[in-house]
Amino acid sequence: MGARAPRFSLAIAHRIVAAVLGGYAFAVALSILLSYRMAPPRFEAAMTGVLLSFFFYLLAIVWVFAVRSVRLMWAGMLGVTLVVALAAWCVRPDI
């Protein structure tokens, strides 16, 4: 976000991969966790997750490009996604 003109670099490549793939994984995992925590019926649960998923994806992408250090960005992205995915796995219902 600084004043210097960023050029295409390895750091940018990292952020693109993290935003596009990591952001998607995070958004889907969080949406699934949310839908599992919703009360049934399943349509309401899935729909709530779907409606919010693009918002989560957007947040993740903007965050990835806002964080100063690439190292911190990866740590945060992988860490949070892993925790959310694990939580979703633990509370999954039987279908």
Add this chain to the structure above:
Amino acid sequence: MTWLHTWCGLLAGWVLYFVFLTGTAGYFDTEIDRWMQPERPLAVKAISASEATAQGLRFLQREAPSATQWLIYPPNGREHPDLRVYWYVDPADGARRMPPGGVTLESSTGEPAAYRETGGGYLLYRMHYRLHYMPNIAGRWIVGICSMAMLVGIVTGVIVHRRIFRDFFTFRAARGQRSWLDAHAMVAVLALPFHLMITYSGLVFIAYIYVLPVISASYGAGDANTRQFIREMLSEISRPTGRGAGVAAPLTELAPIVHAVEKRWGQGQVRFIEIRYPGDADARVVVKAGPETASRYHGTEIFDGVTGAFLSADPPRSAPKVAVDTMLALHEGLFAGPALRWLYFLSGVMGTAMVGTGLVLWTAKRRDKIGDRYGFRLVECLNVGTVVGLPIAVAAYFWANRLIPAAMADRAAWEAHVLFITWSVLLLHAALRPPRRAWIEQFWIAAAAYALLPVLNALTTDRHLGQTLPVGDWVLAGFDLTTLAFGLAFTAAAAVLNRAKQARPA
């Protein structure tokens, strides 16, 4: 953030421009349909829902007796101006299949209408979410990825623009790059709620592809489960899976059912009548009724198809269902009357302009630094050939509608081919001409293509302004007047650019 805004916008820009432009035209899809079928009668004979049902039924009994599902859409407002019937035949059955898009019946005779074959406004509308010349799924993925880039572009645009409110009132004309920036910010901010709403709801519309794992997590994997979710999300009626009870029984009278529904919902509020397993002991009559609202709600009432007894109505909707219905209704704008519909159209034009000015801004900022590079030249060609070339191509689509013989085979497909051939030629033109000349020349072509459309219409049909204005047919006259207005706007753009060129030769 600026980097993100710039590159999301540039890489997705040309597709987004196409999506915004065709989607905006889609707000007048049935009006364009009507203009593109000048054989349609000027004044349609108004018939009641029960009369229309009787006509549709007569046709279906004759043409599709072994179908497992009949659908009758009585003429109803702008979305369904015609009486139209659809049917579904079990694939195992060798009976006559329905032509795609159903059959339009003339309400005066109840017989199929002999209008020219055309993609109409519907095809433009359909292109905005599945493009053209590619598998359905591929088109939706491309549009979806670009829509996500759009969403990121909108939000980062607001973040980048810290002085967003003050800049909104700033327009520095004839200052090159600054003017483009101001214009970009102005159309972006003016319709910001529309841009956000249309992008987000567009993603939700096709979310069943984009975030499929979220659905599979609750519904289970596999096509059948996904389809079940889609049906619930879009309140779709599923196709009949079986063949009913297999015992013949005469179909109940439909008129009393239509009357009962109209009594509850009001005259002219019947959307469609579905007859499932007609002629079977298990037959059902499903009626959708109710006005178009901003939350997309129509009541569904189900009747016994043999006795005519009322069986059930909709259960109440849950909060997430109302939320998604509202989003989709806002996106489609079917509930919008004439004033609101124009506002939708203008917002769409501003969205198109936002993408267009953004694309031009990219080159305006970089011309002095990298103007001689190949990448820059490529962007510039794509800009000219799309920002002006695509509107010309859409005009060519309308020209093709009038110039391709009405009886030619595959004429609807050729209308679309003309659109894309024209676009390709204009991209080529942009590559061969010096950039400033290319802009000016294409603006002149656009001016002529739009301003002369009413003239072409008058030469090839009798549905021209001389006829439509006196009888007050504002759908047909509105089309001609709108293209005339676009023609004048393009003329002005060409003239301004031309003057600027003479003042400061490129």
